[in-house]
Amino acid sequence: MVASVNDGNTFTAEVAVVGGGPAGLVSAIALAAAGVKTCLIAPAAVADNRTTMLISSSLIALETLGAWQACLPYAAPLRKMRIIDDTRRLLRAPEVCFAAAEIDLEAFGYNIENRHLIATLEARAGELHLTRIYATALAVLSDQTGVTIKHAGGQARVRLAIGADGRQSPCRAAAGIGMRQRAYPQAALTLNLGHARPHGDISTEFHTETGPFTLVPLPGSRSSLVCVIEPERAAELSIMDDLALAAEIERRAHSLLGKMSVESGRGVFPLAVETADAFARGRIALVGEAAHVVPPIGAQGLNLGLRDGAAIAEIVADALRESLDVGAPDVLARYDAARRADVTSRTIAIDLLNRSLLTDFFPAHGARGLSLYLVDRIGPLRRAVMREGVMPVASQPRLMRGEMV
């Protein structure tokens, strides 16, 4: 559908989603599926070579939105997760292996290349009553009654703008929301690879002194790699020739998956933790990396982003049922309250785990090892940790429980 250009007073839609990455696409799909008049303002997303491990609750949400079936041929299940302490420190954690079957799940989640996920979400968005404006937002201007979003093709006027516009978020800047940031002395090298031995639907995370080195299954005898190391070393590895890089990765993986061959495309992502001071203000709500950035440890980033999208869609749909202005401060306050605990608790947990690997502080190694030992040995704790990882008890928007918003 083509959007109409208007004079700034006529509402083009109830809500505009700015940004067409996975968090923005899911937010727009959830709103449109709930019958909310929505426009999505974004250039076509450019997918990199990253993959996303979507946890069980995210899969339920995508299935409910009719977007999962088409992803399935491109996704690999994660039936087991193995964590190996590969540090050479005195106090090392025991090797642990969690199985989804222990908590009656077929899989903890599925790993999918972002390019396939985005293409599927784009296709699903195209089936819904959703105004798609293929343009970059040039200005986002919020006032008492609404938000005007100027783009190359004209402008949209809405009651609420959802900033899904990534780490540098122009929407966040327009709302005057600050970001608490901490950069880590680490970067993630990402690539996909083939290997001689089957992965057996098991992901393996080696904990090293520079951060995790994680192999996650892809369909066939392929896996995705997230290798967290010093930024200089990541830069060096990223320009190695294919054969030398494959040999280096095989060495770091202790030949667990046999001989490796790297596929084309490598990414290097500087690591940081960032959290917005507020998740909504002045008729602008933030979702995905516009609101929070976490290091790629434990596959939490986009799963949090999908919960943001599901939560804002639910709150907007409820507000409309109550005949409320969807951009009103109390509606935005509901969103902030709904997301704060989930984002904060996950961010703290990931930050602690990452810093316990980096630090030379002896007791921190002991605490990490002891925590893993206890989780491994105490059945109820073990199952609770597994469940919380893939089906968080709190902060579960309706979509994550299989209900429409």
Ligand SMILES: Cc1cc2nc3c(=O)[nH]c(=O)nc-3n(C[C@H](O)[C@H](O)[C@H](O)COP(=O)(O)OP(=O)(O)OC[C@H]3O[C@@H](n4cnc5c(N)ncnc54)[C@H](O)[C@@H]3O)c2cc1C
């Ligand atoms: C190495 C690595 C591995 C990861 N693995 C996982 C994982 O396994 N599981 C997981 O849950 N998470 C993972 N993550 C996190 C996940 O990749 C991010 O959370 C996710 O990509 C963020 O999506 P997003 O839609 O919020 O932002 P983005 O993907 O950055 O999308 C933002 C979009 O906004 C658009 N945009 C920007 N400015 C404007 C504008 N002015 N107007 C319109 N559009 C605009 C951009 O073009 C872009 O398409 C990983 C991250 C890294 C770095």
